[in-house]
Amino acid sequence: MRRLWDRMQYNGLFVKMFIVMVVSLITVTLLTSWITIRMSERLFMDTFSITNSKVINQIKTNFESFNYGIITVSNNVLQSGSVRGFLTKEDKDTITTTRTYYSATQKMKQISSNLDPYEVGITILGVNGNMYTTDNAKWPMSVKQLRAHPITVNMNADPKRLMYQFSSGTTGSPHPVIVASKALYDRVNGTLYGNLYIAIREAAFKQFYSNFTSEGNDVVIMNQSGVIVSSNLEQLIGDQNTELLHDATEIVQQRLSYKDTKAMGKDYVLLSEYLPTYDFYIVNLIDKNTALSHLVNTRAITLICAAIVLSALLVVFIITRRITRSLSLLVRQMSKVTKKNFHNYITVNGSYEVKELGQAYNYMLDELNDYVKQLIETQKEQHNAELAALQMQINPHFLYNTLASIKMLVQQGDKEKVSDTINALISLLQNTLGNVSQTITVEQELDNLRNYVLINHMRYGEGVKVNYFIAPDCLNYRIPKLIIQPFIENAFFHAFHERNEGYIYVLVSVDAGVLVCEVVDNGAGISGLAGTGMLPNPTKTRQLFSGIGVRNVHDRIVLLYGEQYGVTITSQPGEGTRVRIKLPILND
Numbered sequence: 001m002r003r004l005w006d007r008m009q010y011n012g013l014f015v016k017m018f019i020v021m022v023v024s025l026i027t028v029t030l031l032t033s034w035i036t037i038r039m040s041e042r043l044f045m046d047t048f049s050i051t052n053s054k055v056i057n058q059i060k061t062n063f064e065s066f067n068y069g070i071i072t073v074s075n076n077v078l079q080s081g082s083v084r085g086f087l088t089k090e091d092k093d094t095i096t097t098t099r100t101y102y103s104a105t106q107k108m109k110q111i112s113s114n115l116d117p118y119e120v121g122i123t124i125l126g127v128n129g130n131m132y133t134t135d136n137a138k139w140p141m142s143v144k145q146l147r148a149h150p151i152t153v154n155m156n157a158d159p160k161r162l163m164y165q166f167s168s169g170t171t172g173s174p175h176p177v178i179v180a181s182k183a184l185y186d187r188v189n190g191t192l193y194g195n196l197y198i199a200i201r202e203a204a205f206k207q208f209y210s211n212f213t214s215e216g217n218d219v220v221i222m223n224q225s226g227v228i229v230s231s232n233l234e235q236l237i238g239d240q241n242t243e244l245l246h247d248a249t250e251i252v253q254q255r256l257s258y259k260d261t262k263a264m265g266k267d268y269v270l271l272s273e274y275l276p277t278y279d280f281y282i283v284n285l286i287d288k289n290t291a292l293s294h295l296v297n298t299r300a301i302t303l304i305c306a307a308i309v310l311s312a313l314l315v316v317f318i319i320t321r322r323i324t325r326s327l328s329l330l331v332r333q334m335s336k337v338t339k340k341n342f343h344n345y346i347t348v349n350g351s352y353e354v355k356e357l358g359q360a361y362n363y364m365l366d367e368l369n370d371y372v373k374q375l376i377e378t379q380k381e382q383h384n385a386e387l388a389a390l391q392m393q394i395n396p397h398f399l400y401n402t403l404a405s406i407k408m409l410v411q412q413g414d415k416e417k418v419s420d421t422i423n424a425l426i427s428l429l430q431n432t433l434g435n436v437s438q439t440i441t442v443e444q445e446l447d448n449l450r451n452y453v454l455i456n457h458m459r460y461g462e463g464v465k466v467n468y469f470i471a472p473d474c475l476n477y478r479i480p481k482l483i484i485q486p487f488i489e490n491a492f493f494h495a496f497h498e499r500n501e502g503y504i505y506v507l508v509s510v511d512a513g514v515l516v517c518e519v520v521d522n523g524a525g526i527s528g529l530a531g532t533g534m535l536p537n538p539t540k541t542r543q544l545f546s547g548i549g550v551r552n553v554h555d556r557i558v559l560l561y562g563e564q565y566g567v568t569i570t571s572q573p574g575e576g577t578r579v580r581i582k583l584p585i586l587n588d
Contacts, residue, residue, distance in 0.1 A: 021316045029305050037301070052284050053257070055212045056273045059219070059282055062208040067277045069115050070198055074162060074182040076111045077124065077196050083107055087126025087184065087194035101132075108132060119204045123197040124184075125152075139167070139177050139199035151181050152195055159183035159192060164278045166229040167199075168238050176202040176237055178229055202237060205230045209282070216290025220244070220283040229280065248272035248281040260288075402428075402455055409458060421458045424451040439478040439586065442508055445485075446470065449506065452485055456492045463501035464492060471509045478586040479515070480560060486553050487519040487579045495523020495577060514565075515583040522576040526569070550579075557583065 077083055086104035104124075112122050112134045121138025123146070125131045131143050146152055151165045162182050169175050177199045184194035209219045213232040221230040226245035228236045247261050251272040259270045263285070271284040345362050402425055409418045428451040440448075446468060453466045466488070484506065491504050507518040554567040561584050571577040 017320050021320065022313060025309055025312050025316070029309050033301060033305055050257075052217070052271050052286065056271060056282055056284055059209040059212060060273055060275065063275055063278065063282075066118060066208060069118065070180045071162065072114050073111055073122065073198060074180075074196055076114075077108075077182075078184060078187075080104075080107050080111070083124065084184075084193060086130055086132070087124060088128055090128060101130075105132060108134060115198070118200060118207075120198050120200045123199070124194055125197070126194040127192065138201060139179065139197070146195070146197070151179055151197070155181040155183050155195060156192065159185050162277070164280065166223060166227060166238075176229075178202060178205050202230050206232060216287035218285040218287075220285060222248070222281050222283060224279055244283060245281070248283045252281070402452075405455055405458065417458045421455050424454045427451050428455075439480055441475065442470065442477050442479060443475040445479060445481075445483065446506075448482075449484060449488060452488060460492070460500065464496055464504060465502070466504045466506065469505060469507045474508045474510060474515065476587070477515055479517070479583055480556060483553055483557070483581060483583070484517055484519060486550050487581075490550060491519065491521045491523060491577070495521045495525075498524055510585065513585065515585050517581040517583065519579040519581075520576065525573040525575055525577055526571040527573050553581070557581070 082100070082103040086100050089100060108122065108124065112120075115122070119138075121133060121135035123131065123133040123139070123141070125143065125146050129143055131146070141149070149167075151163075151167065154165060155163055160183075162180065165179050165181060167177050167179055169177065180198040180200075182196040183192055184196055185192045205221075209221075210232060213219050218233050219231060220228055220233070220236065222228045222241070222245060224245075226240045226242045228239050228241060231237055241263075244263055247259055247263070247270050249272075250256070251259050251270060252274045257271075261268055261270050263270070267288045269286040269288055271286070273282045274280075275282060345365060347358070402421075406418060406421050406425070409421060428448055449466075449468075456464075488504065488506070495504075496502050502522050505518075505520040507516075507520065509516055550567065550569075557566045565582045565584060568580050568582075569577060570580075
């Protein structure tokens with residue numbers, strides 16, 4: 001995973017360009033396909049709606065032909081005296097009744113022949129209670145049932161109108177029927193003398209539109225209440241659908257060619273036509289998914305689009321990779337240049353722009369290496385000069401104090417002490433003079449300290465005792481010259497200036513991976529440093545602490561090893577001083 005991430009990081013430009021191209025290609029392909037499909041769908045729907053409008057007109061013509069036959073029958077019934085006599089005359093005798101019934105039935109058979117192609121049942125009911133039907137199986141009803149039926153009630157409420165009404169069936173015949181009903185009345189005096197019922201089963205009613213339906217192309221006939229009186233979708237017959245009625249009414253009133261709508265959980269294209277003679281709506285439902293599935297082969301389009309995208313991506317990958325490869329190699333080589341490695345020159349190849357970048361980068365490395373070399377040499381010279389200057393500050397100061405002590409001994413005439421002192425000085429100078437960057441062991445520094453203490457004891461006596469506590473494993477560690485001596489010197493000259501007795505402890509040990517050298521005395525202490533643990537300011541403590549050698553020791557350590565090392569001093573007036581020197585552990 002890490003390796004893959006590194007490769008992605010070095011090829012960031014290629015990855016970004018490729019992702020942008022992939023997203024762009026896919027987006028353009030999807031948008032183009034979507035727009036093309038939508039345009040095709042819209043064109044198809046427009047064409048389909050025009051075609052289906054002609055189909056609806058044909059269906060409407062079929063219904064009008066049927067309605068013409070119904071009107072013809074109803075007019076013939078109204079004009080027939082025999083039928084009127086059958087429906088109005090009271091029964092007087094059997095012969096008269098039989099003759100009247102025979103005459104009416106013969107006339108009804110003649111009239112009903114106009115509707116023979118439609119398989120209807122014609123029923124007449126008179127105010128005298130007489131009833132005749134040409135086919136009782138179509139809509140079996142008794143006189144009592146007919147008179148109380150909603151169809152009769154609606155018909156009598158508007159006697160001048162020919163009505164088409166829906167009946168869900170009867171107990172004897174559960175088949176739904178569409179009934180054309182007409183009140184029979186005297187046009188002279190307006191007296192109602194009977195009712196005419198022409199019943200056609202819904203299954204036979206379908207013949208007017210069944211030839212124009214197919215899968216996904218359905219027809220629904222509904223009345224003004226939204227009740228579906230006929231449909232090739234049999235499960236819908238008898239249901240009330242006000243939403244579908246609203247859409248059908250909107251299409252008719254606004255004279256729309258069609259309307260996209262959602263009905264019964266599907267997306268439909270809706271066409272509608274109003275049949276004023278029936279007071280019905282013809283609704284054509286076109287299932288969009290079914291219709292468009294024959295127009296658009298989704299699988300084929302998907303495969304073609306995928307092939308186009310993959311081909312385009314392959315071309316884009318090759319071209320983009322070729323353009324960015326040399327730049328990615330350049331970035332990978334440049335990223336290997338670390339903070340301390342400026343010699344990682346890159347191989348110049350690739351396009352013209354990449355070659356120019358590579359050459360400029362290599363030239364920059366040449367210039368940078370030259371500058372770094374010059375800077376290192378300059379810093380070395382400056383560093384050595386600073387160390388030499390510090391060493392020169394320490395040596396004259398030390399020699400001045402030592403020679404002053406020898407002078408005093410000579411004046412006292414003590415030749416033996418003078419000889420011992422001079423020998424100690426010679427040994428001390430032999431161990432300390434040399435290269436300013438040279439280091440000595442802790443053991444050699446102790447020898448120097450003992451010689452220096454001997455010199456001071458020759459001058460001031462042995463009232464100030466010096467004891468050494470050195471960890472055995474620290475004797476071979478290396479430290480810079482004259483690191484501890486300046487603090488012994490300051491203890492002798494400043495800590496005991498008011499009294500000539502006391503002690504000085506020299507301790508060397510390792511603490512937390514750091515070499516710690518300490519000089520502890522019980523002298524007068526340093527005012528202004530109580531418990532601070534800081535290096536004293538020589539300008540503020542000059543009367544008790546010269547600061548020349550001490551400050552130089554701290555500066556030398558910082559120059560050699562860094563800010564984390566150096567000298568700290570804690571002191572209490574009248575209780576003494578503790579000097580703590582922190583150094584790195586250096587072996588031979």
